[in-house]
Amino acid sequence: MALDRIVAPVIKDAIDFNIQLKPYQKFSLDNGVEVYAYEGGSQEVLLVDMVFYAGNSFEQKNWVAAATNFLLKNGTASKTSFEITDAFEFYGAHLNRTCTNETATVTLHGLSKHFQEVIPIMGEIISEASFPEKEIAILKQNQIQRLLLNLKKGDFIANRLIDEYLFGFDHPYGKYSVEKDYTAINREDLVAFYEQYYLNGKCVIFIAGKFPSTMESLLNKHIGQLPLNKKEIKEQAHPIISATEKKYSIINDAASVQGSIRLARHFPNRHHPDFPAAQVLNNIFGGFFGSRLMSNIREDKGYTYGIHSYLQNYKHAGAWMVSTDAGKDVCKATIEEVYKEMKKLREEPVGEDELKLVKNYMLGALLGDLDGPFQIISRWKTYLLNDLTEDYFYNTIKVVRSVRPEELQALANTYLKEEDFYELVVY
Amino acid sequence: MKQIFSSIDCYHFGTVDPGLLVIEGKLVKGISMAVAEKAVLEEIEKIKNEILDAKEVQKVINKTESVICFEDMSIMNRAHSLAYYELLGDADLMNKELGMYQRVTPTMIQHTAQQIFQENNRNTLYYYSKS
Numbered sequence: 001m002a003l004d005r006i007v008a009p010v011i012k013d014a015i016d017f018n019i020q021l022k023p024y025q026k027f028s029l030d031n032g033v034e035v036y037a038y039e040g041g042s043q044e045v046l047l048v049d050m051v052f053y054a055g056n057s058f059e060q061k062n063w064v065a066a067a068t069n070f071l072l073k074n075g076t077a078s079k080t081s082f083e084i085t086d087a088f089e090f091y092g093a094h095l096n097r098t099c100t101n102e103t104a105t106v107t108l109h110g111l112s113k114h115f116q117e118v119i120p121i122m123g124e125i126i127s128e129a130s131f132p133e134k135e136i137a138i139l140k141q142n143q144i145q146r147l148l149l150n151l152k153k154g155d156f157i158a159n160r161l162i163d164e165y166l167f168g169f170d171h172p173y174g175k176y177s178v179e180k181d182y183t184a185i186n187r188e189d190l191v192a193f194y195e196q197y198y199l200n201g202k203c204v205i206f207i208a209g210k211f212p213s214t215m216e217s218l219l220n221k222h223i224g225q226l227p228l229n230k231k232e233i234k235e236q237a238h239p240i241i242s243a244t245e246k247k248y249s250i251i252n253d254a255a256s257v258q259g260s261i262r263l264a265r266h267f268p269n270r271h272h273p274d275f276p277a278a279q280v281l282n283n284i285f286g287g288f289f290g291s292r293l294m295s296n297i298r299e300d301k302g303y304t305y306g307i308h309s310y311l312q313n314y315k316h317a318g319a320w321m322v323s324t325d326a327g328k329d330v331c332k333a334t335i336e337e338v339y340k341e342m343k344k345l346r347e348e349p350v351g352e353d354e355l356k357l358v359k360n361y362m363l364g365a366l367l368g369d370l371d372g373p374f375q376i377i378s379r380w381k382t383y384l385l386n387d388l389t390e391d392y393f394y395n396t397i398k399v400v401r402s403v404r405p406e407e408l409q410a411l412a413n414t415y416l417k418e419e420d421f422y423e424l425v426v427y
Numbered sequence: 428m429k430q431i432f433s434s435i436d437c438y439h440f441g442t443v444d445p446g447l448l449v450i451e452g453k454l455v456k457g458i459s460m461a462v463a464e465k466a467v468l469e470e471i472e473k474i475k476n477e478i479l480d481a482k483e484v485q486k487v488i489n490k491t492e493s494v495i496c497f498e499d500m501s502i503m504n505r506a507h508s509l510a511y512y513e514l515l516g517d518a519d520l521m522n523k524e525l526g527m528y529q530r531v532t533p534t535m536i537q538h539t540a541q542q543i544f545q546e547n548n549r550n551t552l553y554y555y556s557k558s
Contacts, residue, residue, distance in 0.1 A: 042505070043496045090486045092493025111493055372500045 014364035015356070015401060021370070021393045024380050027216065029205075029224030036380060037215075038208040041373040044112045046209030048122065049381065050223070053233045054104040054197035057172035061189055062181040067139060068193045069099035072106060074135040076128040081135055084121065093118045095125070101172045102235065102315050103385060104197075112210045116218055123222035126198055131190045143182050154426040155325055157252050158260035165248070165422045166264055166319050168241030173314055199226075202233040204384070208377035240317060242266070248424045259331040259427045263322040263338060265420040270313055270386055274411060276399035278311060278320075281408045283358045284350055285309050285341065285416070286322060290357070292341050293322065301337065303330040315386055320415060331425050345412035349405035362400050431458050431466050443515065448543060460553045474540045479533040491528045 025037045056065040073095055074081040088095050093110030106125065110118050150156040160176045167174030205223070207215070268275065279287075286293035286309030293307045307324035326334040369375055383392060432452040440446030454463050499505050499521075512520040 041500065043500050045493075045496045045500065090482075090489060092489040092491075109497070111489070111496060114489070368503075371502050374500065 014360045014367055017363070017367060019363065019367060019370070019397055021379065021390055022376055023390075024377070029220050031224050031226060032229040033203050033205060033223060035205040035207060035216075035219060036377070036384065037206075037211070038373050038377045038380065039211050040376070041209055044210050046110065046112050046115060046207065046211060046215075047374050047377065048108040048119070048219075049206040049377070050106045050122070050126065051103050051204045051206065051381070051385065052105070052198055053102065053202040053235070054193070055100050055102040055172070056175075057101050057236065057238065058197055058233075059193065061185065062175060063143075063177045063185055064189050064193045065104060065197075066099040067136075067143075067185055068131075068190045068198070069097050069104040069106075071131055071135055071139060071190065072097060072125050072129045072194075072198070074139075075130045075132040076124050077130055078128070079121075079124070081132070084125070087121050088118060091117050095122065112212050115212050116214065119218050119222045123226065126223070127226050129194055129198070131187055131194065133187055136185075136187055136190065140182050140185065143177075144179055147177070147179060147182070152253060154252050154256055154258070154260040157250065158262045158323075158424055158426040161248065161250070161426070162262040162264050162321070162422060162424050163319075165243040165424070166240075166266060167317065168239075168243075171238045171240055173317065174240075197233065200231055201228060202231075203228045206377050206381045208373040243422070246419075246422050248422075250424070250426045252426050254427075256328065256427050258325050258327050259425045260325050261323070261331055261334060262424045263335065263421045264312075264319045265415070265422065267311055267318045267320040267415065269316060269318050270388060270392065274414070275311070275313075276396040277403045277407055277411055278415065279396070280355075280358060280362065280400055280403050281345070281411050281416075282309055282311055282320070283362055284354065284408070285345060288358075288361055290361075292344070293324075293338060296341060297324070297326075297334055297337050301330075301333070303327060303334045303337070307334075307338075322421075328427060331427075335423065335425075339418045342412065342416040342418060345416055346409065349409050352405070355403075355405060355408075359400055359403075363397065366397070429466060430455055431463050435467075464551060471540075471544045475537065475544055478537055481533055484531065484533050484536065488528055488531060492525055495525050495528075 022038065022040070025039070027035050027037070029035060054065060054069065056063075059065040073084050076084065079087070084095075088108075088110075091110060091114035093108060093114060096107045096109075098105050098107070106122065108118060108122050164174045164176070169175050203223075205219070207219075212218075267278070283291065285291060286307060288294075291309070293309060297303050297307050298305065304324045304326040307322070309320070309322045312319040312321050322338055324334065370379065379393070383389065431454065433455050435450070435452030437448070437450045439448040450467055452463065452467070454460070499508055508521050509518050512518045512524075
């Protein structure tokens, strides 16, 4: 296509684009592990995400899931932690792991041409992790040190407590670790968790990028023969026990010059029909830099450097959260202003210009977020792990494009009510 | 191994015009500047006089290739790279850069080290804390 470089390209609103989510390919390995694959992109790289049903909702003792996930690559039957890192590094590859509420992930990023060299090591980690005592001791020590440091910070305390108020300390979304949780963990705990939820666990694979022609056979050879997906792994139901008291003020550091403010209410997960429109309302409220909370409380009042609201969308439940740190003497005033903004959204319809801006912002952000094969597979991963289909994608776009001010006002009257919010300040 | 520095780095400025190569380290308490400097110079002499292990060089090339490939994944970064190479004089350098790294050999590194690490081309700064 010849470009006329004298003329600047036409500016097109994000809202006018026909946004598509490209489909994945799906196949199964010999052991029944399902692989969702998206081939594409311009670079000779790929990503393999092994998702295990091994998140912290499966653990019996606090921290076991996260520690097991973290230490997977810190030693196998035949390799030390250093040798494993070096083996990946030599081929320019990286292995990361993350542990969340429901799932825990082992992720490989690397060059497509070295896939055959690094995928065996990934298989080795899943099947032969050895959890050396020395590595466990180092992790425990680091974790305790980090905790002691974090406990001095108001925002850290606030994040823990607000989740506890919402979901209860015995719920995976509400619990957190204390020092004795770290000391109480021993190697047997980790090995037992590993054997049940990794070695003989339930796994789904997501792969994206440029695939070597041998991709499928290599996955089958190194992952497809492992004893995965043999036993059923049941997700346990955890009852939500919310705090009865709604307002909290906590002094963590009497010398602190600011307070960490969290306001939160329960909110349904992505399956609820109100979810997409609530995202639009949330953006207007506090979801981006030009939001009302930011304009009022940062730009106009100068109480804070930043204030955000967001929908915390866990798999089974969620929350609508407002989060900020403000000067000690203006915390009260900040909270009052947040409630004023809620009231305005309940009482007055959003203006057409503001709504159009937010719609464009959201669809523009979505477009930017679909750039490249890793982003595309990551979106599919979120949908598939949360039992959503592509309908969710297209419905969200439809709602963002078409939602009217009066619908948003009705939503605000349902969800943005002061009396429904937990309110916490940690000084 | 010798525990002379608590941290030490070697980097170059990566500027469009010729820049600097810097070796910067913080000393472990109780170590004298002279001892630390001597230890660094010994390492420099090794790079000048001994040929590097091919595997070590290959590892760095692989890592560089990986960085270049991952960097250009998003449209935004590709546009940025294109613009930058054009600024350097040739947008097509974007396609040639990786090849230049892949052709690097241990011998080339030794030659370059001998050119750069010359005694009369070196400035050294000792920077002390007050106490």
